Amino acid sequence: MKKKKILIRIGSLRHGGAEKVLVNFLKSLPPDKYEVDLLLNLYSGLYIQEVPSWINLKYLIKGEMITTNRLQDIPIKAFRVLYEKMFLWFPFLLYRFILKNKKYDVEIAAIHAMYREILSSPQKKSKKIIWVQNDIFNVKGYTQKVIREFFRFDRILVISEKLLNGMYELAENEAEKASVIKIYNPIDRNDTLKKAEAEIQDYPFSRNLPTFVTVGTVYPQKGYDRLLNVHKKLIDEGLSHQLLIIGDGYDFNNIRNQLNELGLQATAKMLGFSSNPYPFLKKADFYVMSSRHEGFPTIIAEALILNKPVTATDISGIRDLLQNGTLGNITANSEEGIYEGMKKFLTDKNRAEKYKKEIAQTELPFVLEKSVAHLQRIIDEV
Structure with a gap:
């Protein structure tokens, strides 16, 4: 059976909920069914050590996350921003030099903030999925016009009823509504x-x-x-x-x-x-x-x-x-x-x-096995 080639993008694997959820998902995927490249903007974070060895881990920059605004950190932060922007402005450079011209069946933005990176992909035939892990309707800068961009993805995964209803209200037709899927985050009990x-x-x-x-x-x-x-x-x-x-x-x-x-x-x-x-x-x-x-x-x-x-x-x-x-x-x-x-x-x-x-x-609905099975079905059927 031919393996489905998947690219997943996320900022880093720091100690956050979305990062942990992604790693839980990766640890539960069957390696004989998928070939996964995980691309980090910054090679940093607690959960890197938990990524399964069969996942191809790639990155733009290696180093620790900078969470302060000290004067000595400003040049490093500025360089990182410009370096990442370069690949966003000229995505062919990313796919040629970092991803080695590999062709993907599915490209996934593991957090909402990576939507531009996936939508700018030069691989027009790949299916695009965005996994919305935050309340984008309360995130600064995410206007209705920006969120409407999400409907350019083949599937929009949301993790709450509130997000589902919000996306439904923005949808302009039934096809757009059908692209929005509510899914429980996989939690390893x-x-x-x-x-x-x-x-x-x-x-x-x-x-x-x-x-x-x-x-x-x-x-x-x-x-x-x-x-x-x-x-x-x-x-x-x-x-x-x-x-x-x-x-x-x-x-x-x-x-x-x-x-x-x-x-x-x-x-x-x-x-x-x-x-x-x-x-x-x-x-x-x-x-x-x-x-x-x-x-x-x-x-x-x-x-x-x-x-x-x-x-x-x-x-x-x-x-x-x-x-x-x-x-x-x-x-x-x-x-x-x-x-x-x-x-x-x-x-x-x-x-x-x-x-x-x-x-x-109560039988809690966010059981690891059920959530991962749901995610696999979405990837397989897209």
Whole structure:
């Protein structure tokens, strides 16, 4: 049987939800059926080591990701931007010198930000797929005109009902609607459970107080500024609890300064990046998501796998994950909403137990095998 040749493009394999989902997908693909080239703009990230050996890993630039704006980093960042732009402006250079004139059956943008790169491909006969992993309707610069460009792809994969409905509203005919497919991100349940068993060295908190945990790159979209304000408000009201923030990013120092200014050093901790946050998640009492927008927050799926009560702002993907509130609190996407959600867990112990029971009795839809099988069917049939 002739193998289908696939090109997949993504920025890097840093510690993000979309990157982890892609690697989960690659690890589950049959090597006897596909020949896959994975092209990174930047050869960097935690998940590179998890890419299966049979995947052809290619890159434009090799080096660490720069998340600061220090003066000495500006020339390097400028060079990287121009180098990547060169291949976008002159794609024949990419396909000749990096991809060695290889012909592909399918080309996939693994995140929405790579849409121009795939659409600029000189290989007009290849089928094009875009995998939308974020709430593009709330991402700066993604106007309706820009999002309309996605309908130039043969298939548009979206990971939530909200994104599906948004694309349907922009579609101008039934053919465009038919190109949009909702698909659950593949989550490796067994891997999550196994990693959660690791021992924690130097746990930063007392084990006697209710503990909220949140995991994610420290960007403004995550709403950690709102979360700290809510934490402070609840503490001032006498509702004792602890807050653990796991992750790094360019907003890290701003959030840490806010924590210190609010005088929360005893009750809130920022651990920075962890390659395995699951033991902390397992040990915590609740998971809190304060994001302003997301696509499909993979960490919520993993919290459910670990049977953790969740309170989350009403962002894309949350209603799918929490089954419209059956499996956890869905709050208004505001500081007041975050406050109400956390307060419910601190004042009503039965609520958390109710969610735990519901989670334990529910067959979660984002099972790895089912999602990968769905993705394979789409690739095979396109």
